[in-house]
Amino acid sequence: DIQMTQSPSTLSASVGDRVTITCRASQSISRWLAWYQQKPGKAPKLLIYEASNLESGVPSRFSGSGSGTEFTLTISSLQPDDFATYYCQHYDSYPLTFGGGTKVEIK
Amino acid sequence: EVRLVESGGGLVQPGGSLRLSCAASGFTFSDHYMDWVRQAPGKGLEWVARTRNKANSYTTEYAASVKGRFTISRDDSKNSLDLQMNSLKTEDTALYYCARGSIILGSRPSFDIWGQGTMVTVSS
Numbered sequence: 001d002i003q004m005t006q007s008p009s010t011l012s013a014s015v016g017d018r019v020t021i022t023c024r025a026s027q028s029i030s031r032w033l034a035w036y037q038q039k040p041g042k043a044p045k046l047l048i049y050e051a052s053n054l055e056s057g058v059p060s061r062f063s064g065s066g067s068g069t070e071f072t073l074t075i076s077s078l079q080p081d082d083f084a085t086y087y088c089q090h091y092d093s094y095p096l097t098f099g100g101g102t103k104v105e106i107k
Numbered sequence: 108e109v110r111l112v113e114s115g116g117g118l119v120q121p122g123g124s125l126r127l128s129c130a131a132s133g134f135t136f137s138d139h140y141m142d143w144v145r146q147a148p149g150k151g152l153e154w155v156a157r158t159r160n161k162a163n164s165y166t167t168e169y170a171a172s173v174k175g176r177f178t179i180s181r182d183d184s185k186n187s188l189d190l191q192m193n194s195l196k197t198e199d200t201a202l203y204y205c206a207r208g209s210i211i212l213g214s215r216p217s218f219d220i221w222g223q224g225t226m227v228t229v230s231s
Contacts (some may be wrong), residue, residue: 001171034217036152043204043221044152050214087152091215094168096142096154 002026002090006099012107019075021102023088028068032092035064035073038101039084047086048073078104109133109220111205116225123195127225129188129205137161137183140208140216143190145201146224155179155203156190173199195229202226 003026013019023033031051036044046055048064051071061076075082083106088099115127127143140163143155156179157168167179178191188205202224208216 032215036218038152043223044218045221046209046217046219049209049211049217049219055219089152089154089217091217094157095170096157098152098154101151
């Protein structure tokens with residue numbers, strides 16, 4: 001199975017900060033990686049697919065990059081609505097697996 | 108409006124069975140792969156099962172943790188997705204989400220639409 005490791009597990013930041021979350025795969029997954037945002041008590045929401053493609057309706061301050069085993073999610077200027085937990089997920093092969101999550105907290 | 112609504116969750120004893128359902132609306136259900144993803148209380152996301160569409164012979168995939176105990180199925184005539192869960196264990200306790208596989212030309216499906224989830228508690 002492909003293991004997905006996210007870092008950091010928790011991130012404290014202020015409104016307006018540039019935030020970067022890293023996701024590493026235990027083996028190459030090409031660009032088959034998605035990023036999701038989850039707020040407390042809510043279902044996850046797709047932000048990025050195929051490593052760098054912005055899902056329709058997602059603000060352009062979100063961006064994704066990477067290929068192979070190293071990927072990043074960047075929020076260019078953190079907004080109050082962005083405080084949430086973020087998950088990466090690979091879809092290169094089965095089983096599909098998620099990273100452990102990164103909680104973005106208010107500093 | 109594109110929508111997924113799960114139902115069927117509840118409290119069940121270890122070793123028991125439960126059947127979850129997901130009602131889809133607002134899109135052509137038959138075109139899409141469909142999945143179940145779960146989240147234990149306070150924990151991260153875990154993919155459970157997938158059913159492909161008719162064009163891909165409705166083939167299925169399962170996480171090792173549920174293979175042989177859970178069965179995913181779909182009824183395209185009713186726009187519905189089910190998850191039959193047998194031999195339930197305490198570690199199956201989680202919020203179960205129904206998720207739609209995206210359709211993007213030349214790409215593979217990620218989970219672009221999610222339901223709100225139905226809670227399954229396995230406890231004596």
